[in-house]
Amino acid sequence: MVEKKLRYPTGVRPLLIEETARRKRIESRFVNILEDAGFAEVVLPIIDYVDPYASILSRENSRSSYRFVDREGDLVAIRSDFTPMVARALAPALDASQMPLRIFYRGDVIRCDASRLGVNRELFQIGAELVGDPSLDADVEVMNLAVKIAREFGIQPRVVYNDTSIAALLSDEERRAVATKRALAPADIARRLTPEISARLESVAAALDPSTFALHLDDLDEDTGYYTGIRFRLFGPDSRKAIAQGGRYDDVYQRFGTPAAAAGFTFTIDDLD
Amino acid sequence: MRIAIPKGRLQDRTLELFAAAGFDTPAESDLRTRRLVFQRGGIEWIFVKDCDVPVYVEHGAADVGVAGLDQILEHNCSAYQPVELDFGRCRLMLIAAPGAPPLTKIATKYPRIARQWLEQRGVRAEVIPLGGSVELAAVLNLTSHVIDLVETGETVRVHKLELQDVVAEISPRLIIGKNAYRTETTRIRQLIGRIENALEAKNATAVSRIA
Numbered sequence: 001m002v003e004k005k006l007r008y009p010t011g012v013r014p015l016l017i018e019e020t021a022r023r024k025r026i027e028s029r030f031v032n033i034l035e036d037a038g039f040a041e042v043v044l045p046i047i048d049y050v051d052p053y054a055s056i057l058s059r060e061n062s063r064s065s066y067r068f069v070d071r072e073g074d075l076v077a078i079r080s081d082f083t084p085m086v087a088r089a090l091a092p093a094l095d096a097s098q099m100p101l102r103i104f105y106r107g108d109v110i111r112c113d114a115s116r117l118g119v120n121r122e123l124f125q126i127g128a129e130l131v132g133d134p135s136l137d138a139d140v141e142v143m144n145l146a147v148k149i150a151r152e153f154g155i156q157p158r159v160v161y162n163d164t165s166i167a168a169l170l171s172d173e174e175r176r177a178v179a180t181k182r183a184l185a186p187a188d189i190a191r192r193l194t195p196e197i198s199a200r201l202e203s204v205a206a207a208l209d210p211s212t213f214a215l216h217l218d219d220l221d222e223d224t225g226y227y228t229g230i231r232f233r234l235f236g237p238d239s240r241k242a243i244a245q246g247g248r249y250d251d252v253y254q255r256f257g258t259p260a261a262a263a264g265f266t267f268t269i270d271d272l273d
Numbered sequence: 274m275r276i277a278i279p280k281g282r283l284q285d286r287t288l289e290l291f292a293a294a295g296f297d298t299p300a301e302s303d304l305r306t307r308r309l310v311f312q313r314g315g316i317e318w319i320f321v322k323d324c325d326v327p328v329y330v331e332h333g334a335a336d337v338g339v340a341g342l343d344q345i346l347e348h349n350c351s352a353y354q355p356v357e358l359d360f361g362r363c364r365l366m367l368i369a370a371p372g373a374p375p376l377t378k379i380a381t382k383y384p385r386i387a388r389q390w391l392e393q394r395g396v397r398a399e400v401i402p403l404g405g406s407v408e409l410a411a412v413l414n415l416t417s418h419v420i421d422l423v424e425t426g427e428t429v430r431v432h433k434l435e436l437q438d439v440v441a442e443i444s445p446r447l448i449i450g451k452n453a454y455r456t457e458t459t460r461i462r463q464l465i466g467r468i469e470n471a472l473e474a475k476n477a478t479a480v481s482r483i484a
Contacts, residue, residue, distance in 0.1 A: 181354070181449065181454065181465075216455065233455065238333075239455075239456035240333025240336075240453065
């Protein structure tokens with residue numbers, strides 16, 4: 001039992017003076033860039049009910065949060081993903097005259113995934129959302145802002161993106177084939193695109209710097225989660241880990257009572273070394 | 274690019290396959306040393322325990338690897354599995370001593386797979402994770418059943434055990450880390466293509482030998 005005096009639960013640790021100072025420096029640079037870009041901060045609770053999110057989070061996803069029963073007997077979860085929480089917080093107060101809304105948030109999320117070694121972790125994230133603008137300009141703004149932030153930290157980012165709405169054009173079997181990379185090359189997928197999606201992807205590509213952004217038509221997970229359009233991942237010098245990720249999720253707000261288009265991204269700060 | 278080769282059962286055939294695909298693989302003499310990392314042909318070859326290959330690839334410590342479906346499932350590994358390999362196939366089976374009582378306890382190196390299988394079958398039984406020599410659990414009545422890999426069936430015969438059911442058909446697969454695929458797409462697609470071609474060429478030779 002002696003060891004418990006030193007040890008923390010798997011995946012969490014304190015930041016001592018130097019690390020905290022470093023974290024604070026990173027945070028304040030983020031905040032400066034985001035505020036300059038017209039984003040305002042919101043603060044979200046560290047725990048919330050599980051129920052309201054049932055229709056948004058896949059079973060797999062909701063299993064990755066710590067859940068427990070609170071004193072009133074309700075099932076609650078520790079924050080594991082900001083985006084649905086932002087939507088639930090903002091949806092009742094959305095005012096069409098104030099749209100688009102530019103907000104950002106920061107804080108810890110805790111993910112537990114006992115079955116995967118070392119994935120169980122407390123992560124510090126900073127993210128931004130552009131709410132109420134369904135246009136391609138909003139997609140491009142969000143993607144370029146993520147790149148701008150990475151550059152601010154001296155990183156030459158590479159962004160891989162795709163449009164998750166492509167998934168709807170494929171059969172279940174084809175989706176699985178793409179998700180495991182067993183079949184269906186990007187060229188095959190390109191032939192399947194509707195004129196509408198093709199046109200959208202062309203406009204997005206035209207607005208992005210081709211040396212930073214790469215469209216990968218076969219970058220499609222079997223379960224696309226709550227994403228409904230562009231989905232991107234930003235890589236730094238260590239190409240094995242995405243520093244930031246984001247995209248468009250136009251259906252999330254309506255689940256909380258107020259339909260609103262939304263796009264955004266999240267940086268995980270521990271990955272920003 | 275870093276490629277993880279599984280030590281043990283699959284090692285030789287895996288290296289043969291990469292060699293047949295035109296890769297400059299570590300030589301026999303290299304492998305007799307105790308080193309586990311080799312630089313050859315612009316690739317870093319690492320040799321890890323077969324059950325650890327999915328872990329290395331999942332976390333990006335290796336870009337590419339070869340792993341059995343048993344290890345992929347047990348680790349809930351999210352890596353891409355573009356190619357199924359044509360060697361080292363075996364079965365994950367439910368095994369028991371003759372006249373064993375109904376299924377109440379299973380000893381296995383694959384607790385996750387065992388629990389999923391029980392769940393699917395709607396069977397309630399306790400899973401006891403073991404590190405190896407799992408069949409002994411059935412022989413010595415530690416558990417009523419075991420779930421383990423069966424390749425030739427020799428171990429099962431020696432211990433006079435019975436094969437009761439197939440839990441899963443197991444084949445080794447080429448696995449690719451998702452982020453490696455995203456960021457090194459061209460090189461990774463080339464690698465997949467070369468492995469596929471090598472497998473096809475091998476099959477063609479085998480067919481012509483039969484004909």
